[in-house]
Amino acid sequence: MAALLASIATPAVSAEKTLTVYTYESFIAEWGPGPKIETAFEAECDCDLKWVGVADGVALLNRLKLEGNRSEAGIVLGLDTNLVTEAKDTGLFEAHGINTDAISVPGGFADDVFIPYDYSPFAVIYDTEAISNPPTSLKDLVEGDPRQKIVIQDPRTSTPGLGLLLWVKSVYGDDAAQAWQTLSKRVLTVTPGWSEAYGLFTSGEAPMVLSYTTSPAYHMVAEETDRYQAAEFSEGHYLQIEVAGMLANAPDKNLARQFLEFMITPGFQNEIPTHNWMMPAAPVTMELPEAFSKLVSPKKTFLYSPDEVAENRSAWIEEWLGAMSR
Numbered sequence: 001m002a003a004l005l006a007s008i009a010t011p012a013v014s015a016e017k018t019l020t021v022y023t024y025e026s027f028i029a030e031w032g033p034g035p036k037i038e039t040a041f042e043a044e045c046d047c048d049l050k051w052v053g054v055a056d057g058v059a060l061l062n063r064l065k066l067e068g069n070r071s072e073a074g075i076v077l078g079l080d081t082n083l084v085t086e087a088k089d090t091g092l093f094e095a096h097g098i099n100t101d102a103i104s105v106p107g108g109f110a111d112d113v114f115i116p117y118d119y120s121p122f123a124v125i126y127d128t129e130a131i132s133n134p135p136t137s138l139k140d141l142v143e144g145d146p147r148q149k150i151v152i153q154d155p156r157t158s159t160p161g162l163g164l165l166l167w168v169k170s171v172y173g174d175d176a177a178q179a180w181q182t183l184s185k186r187v188l189t190v191t192p193g194w195s196e197a198y199g200l201f202t203s204g205e206a207p208m209v210l211s212y213t214t215s216p217a218y219h220m221v222a223e224e225t226d227r228y229q230a231a232e233f234s235e236g237h238y239l240q241i242e243v244a245g246m247l248a249n250a251p252d253k254n255l256a257r258q259f260l261e262f263m264i265t266p267g268f269q270n271e272i273p274t275h276n277w278m279m280p281a282a283p284v285t286m287e288l289p290e291a292f293s294k295l296v297s298p299k300k301t302f303l304y305s306p307d308e309v310a311e312n313r314s315a316w317i318e319e320w321l322g323a324m325s326r
Contacts, residue, residue, distance in 0.1 A: 017048065018251075045262075122167060155320060177323040
């Protein structure tokens with residue numbers, strides 16, 4: 001009876017605030033930025049930050065389309081500018097209302113719904129112990145020795161895969177289908193996401209993989225090896241700018257906005273260079289490792305507008321599917 005009276009007299013403890021963030025798997029891996037960002041944000045928000053990972057960026061948008069207004073997420077982190085218009089067209093996102101003056105990315109991308117958090121040009125990463133003469137252009141890659149394989153990602157599920165699709169389209173235009181048909185002879189496999197592709201590459205299954213100009217920094221810093229390098233292409237490289245946005249049905253919009261504001265601060269941005277291995281989109285209070293000064297810096301970059309991608313993505317993917325299956 002005393003225990004019962006005590007339980008009646010004691011007020012119920014309010015439930016802890018929770019923010020669910022959808023992102024891609026590599027972001028929340030043990031070696032990714034997610035765990036450190038979670039610790040830093042929870043110290044500020046007095047809340048529980050819950051990550052939900054999917055294979056890759058395009059898969060995030062696909063999942064949201066399936067869930068619609070039933071999604072439990074407050075934030076989606078891991079789309080890129082190629083998907084911004086299509087994401088807005090779902091009606092699932094809401095303007096953030098946050099001052100983003102601190103953001104600085106190539107081309108000056110700014111949006112009232114999506115906020116950039118990192119960027120990097122895509123690149124073909126090669127194993128210097130397996131390839132002595134890496135491709136020096138996209139044309140070299142397409143027409144090179146089919147015995148030297150590359151692992152790429154699926155543009156239907158992966159933002160790097162979509163990036164390569166747009167890179168080939170930027171360079172080849174109306175001849176993209178023929179380029180893909182020729183390149184297909186060098187493709188070992190097409191993976192759903194970046195993590196699977198890079199894992200196959202580092203395990204020696206193929207001497208090349210589609211990744212980022214920043215990827216060699218990981219190997220130089222974390223593994224102290226120059227073995228894996230980015231090939232610089234004479235035509236230029238396609239740029240990726242990754243973004244995050246708040247869902248209109250976010251369970252706690254104030255908490256979601258607090259996360260987006262935190263995303264622009266050093267507490268978040270400091271984790272990007274040496275855990276997500278991308279370039280930060282806002283000021284950091286850390287000194288970048290020397291490895292970042294050794295990275296390929298493309299003289300030219302490509303970037304379609306979000307509207308152009310939204311208008312053509314389905315048709316260009318169909319073109320890719322047709323060419324790769326011949």
